[in-house]
Amino acid sequence: MVSDRERWDARHALGKGEPAHSPDPFVAEVLAELGPGRGRRALDLACGTGRHALVAAERGFAVEAWDVSPMALEQLLAHASARGVSVATREVDLTQLPPDTPPAGLVVVADFLDRDLFPRLGSLLIPGGSLVISTFTVDFPGPRPSGRFRLERGELTRDLPGLERVRAVEGGGRAGLWARRREDS
DSSP states (O other): OOOHHHHHHHHHHHTTTOOOOOOOHHHHHHHHHHOOOTTOEEEEETOTTOHHHHHHHHTTOEEEEEESOHHHHHHHHHHHHHHTOOEEEEEOOTTSOOTTOOOEEEEEEESOOOTTTGGGGGGGEEEEEEEEEEEEBTTOOSSOSOGGGSBOTTGGGSOOTTEEEEEEEEETTEEEEEEEEOTTO
């Protein structure tokens, strides 16, 4: 049986040397609204080759990018170097969050769906910190991702413990959520 790491390494090996993909429009919009990072800590979870980590770093965030694929992280570091920004990387299987993670002012999760992870995301944020999620819904055209990795209509807007919604969008087979950790949680 092929592990997630092996599967994603093989997939990223096919695109080695290609430029990083454009950021998700919803994520880019929220990052623009958040303004300069001014050294605030940001986490990009399931970052792939780092399209959001790079934008956050360019905006002044101190970015740590996590992915299960060492191949993707290697490509991210090459993209960061080419763009003149610094991004720290960490090989992480998101089914088990590292216990030693200090909370961040920003957490980004794009095109990754693990429903068991959602309730734990607030613990990665400082009070007032922002969570930005953008991913596929059941209305997304085409065979990929499989139905298991697509949100049901309205699923992303359900309450997440300790978080308050700032903005939610859904349409065209995509859903996005910007939420903040409550100051009192």
